[in-house]
Amino acid sequence: MAVITFLGAGSVVFTRELLADILSFPELREVTLHLHDIDPERLATAEAIARRTAAQLGADPRIKTSLDRRTALAGADYVINSIQVGMYAATVTDFEIPAKYGLRQTIGDTIGVGGIFRALRTFPVLQGIADDMREICPDAWLLNYTNPMAMNIGYLAAVAPDLKAVGLCHSVYWTVRGLCEVIGEPFDGVSYRAAGLNHQAWLLHWRKNGEDLYPRLRQAVATDPELRRRVRVDMFRSLGYYPTETSEHSSEYVPWYLHHDEEVARLRIPVGDYVRISRENVEEYERVRDELAAGHDLEIERDATEYAPQVIHSIETGTMRRIHANVRNTGLITNLPRDYAVEVPCVVDEQGVRPEFVGDLPLQCAAVNQNFASVGELTVRAAVTGDPRLVRLAAQVDPNAAASLRVDAIWALCDELTAAHGDLLAPALRTPTTR
Template sequence: MRIAFVGAGSVVFTRQLLRDILSFPELSDVRLSLHDIDPERLRVAEGLALMTAQQHGAKPVVTASTDRRKALDGADVVVNMVAVGGHQATLTDFDVPQAYGLRQTIGDTLGIGGIFRALRTFPLLRGLAEDIADVCPDAWLLNYTNPMAMNLQFLAAIAPQVKAVGLCHSVFWTVHDLCAIVGVPHEEVDVLSAGVNHQGWILRWEHQGRDLYPALDEAIARDPELRRRVRVDMYRRLGRFPTETSEHSSEYVPWYLRHDQEIDRLRIPVRGYAGISEDNLAEYARVRDALAFGQDLAEDPEAQEAAEYAPQVIHSLVTGEQRTIQVTTTNTGLITNLPEGAAVEVPATLDRLGVHPHYVGALPPQLAALNRSFLNVVELTVAAAIQGDPRHIRHAAMCDPAAAAALTVDQIWSLCDDMVAAHGDALPPELRTSPPAKAL
């Protein structure tokens, strides 16, 4: 088994994945091929891989290269976790909209931040898909890079032959935390979740055949602080619990971020991810310096083995062990009241043959309605890139629930002009123009 990591310089996440992979005895001798365009980060990632292997008593073959095609050559699995533009691009995604009075919390999935993160990621995905087709056509592409739905829908459009699925731990941790609230063991519950990535829904949640939603209702009724969270508020109104954090969830609807009183009531951390991004830089520097001085990096005692999905996919491909996870994939009738061809998140079975998405059927209509609003932005952002039409960037922003709630259409177009100028060469050339509204 040869595993290629693209964007291996995301060393904190790389370390977590390597820890989970090498914790499986059957994967102790895998071949790990690390790639990053930043030589320093690549050296740090290689050092982390060797240290992690030593800590687990594993003996993988570790190679590192700034040449992506070389790193991908012969891979069975490709794990993509590139953040195009890094910390500075993240700050741009917050700062420019903030000047217009548009609030964001995470900015990596939908909204202005998600749209422009996608547009600067699509060229990377196109090149990656071309390389996979040339040097490892049978590989599974496991994508962690956000915005997940936009990235997977773009890949399906330009490279349908690539076996790509999106992986995200939001459903796992949502169920884990809900189980802690109602006091049942996480490993004993049965769950059905579906929707779109970062706006999925816990459709069924049971313990030994008992519906756990009534127990959650009781916990919420007892604890007024629980009611001061966005997704608890959404659950009480919509009837099913959302699968991503309140910070994320607040950005995908028009109801919260434009109102000062709602930000206070629901404790919404505006610009929260900007701080997380800064913390990630600090953690990278800490890890880099520790490795440079030969210091051992202790394992996190609270880390759960194999909590991430990519190691489970890889383990099932090697051993044939069947397990069920959540994946983002093309909607081929899997969710009947969401658009055909859209990127949806559904359960999937893993085995030696690969990843097998499950048929879900129709979502409750109020949940499907919100998902369709989400997917409108996805579809238009992908259309902008595929058609090379900069007007569709503005159309996507006009359809975005949070932007439309806070800004006039003139402001939305001007904001998109400023974002295009700010990101400059990171965007495809055909999308760098600023078409006037009258051109419509």
């Protein structure tokens, strides 16, 4: 029976959802679960969640826990990565320091200065995970949920191209579900295909019973003024293809919105929203921990939308599925950078996750993606070469930062974030630098 290792198992709400989906499959009810976290209290809570979930579902997994990552990786067939290096305190830093300079962010975990420094905190740990997996479980699948997704998969492609690493994100799925609701069309039976970068892929194909559903969306947008007060809808009206991440997220990936007060108001952009979300996640963790300690049952909702359980089930049983996943660009999208991470349709079965060829994206979509990819490529190169100037250049070419701040302010901001994050960054990147 499969061995599934959870790295960052202390992300308890996320762990609970994945476990519920995994253990609901009859073929996976007796898997071995290895739970790992560096925080003893969170690891104990994750174990309690796993045992309570199994009991409530009538499943019989073998559950082990370890504070040592190498121990947790022993025998793994699948490694689910959901770590957050620096936790809530680092997230607050990523918002408070840029805000001092007048830089607005909404989520700050994908590109922008928040995404850059989240990546730089994560890369050293990813390097350790890759090294350990190569030695301990070289044939295991690394199923990554940790953001910034594209930068993390791009980094793994650079430092561990032999690792079977796949980035999983449900933004494409939920985008299509949401659009079906907008036009009043049931989701069942809809066919769709998206491609691009994670959090900025494009819905290229959206049909039902042979009907292209895009004209119905255009009609809905034309007749609903409130619908036009969404960043994604605004981008769709210009670019002709719908982006696959939420409006608040999408606003910080482009230079068009966040530095204009009028646009922030018109499009109802929640500046700084991720600090609130992160605080609520901490509160949710504490609530679940306390309820488990009091002997209460968990609220288990299985909606089978998360990809990791589907991937594991497909590989173990040969059940074929199609998903959208993040992989190394080996020529899959021909007008985006080769070897960086792209999000493309994939077939999953007993042979594993097999990405499908896309070819050229529409030129305007590729142009917007290229700005996004340039930030990630420079960030990855900074980490691989140990060049701190490339960190500043990544921030300098970031669309939102470039539209909002002078160059000297961007470099000063990076110096201050570098000092604030300290030893969470690789030693070579901790050195202040000048232009």
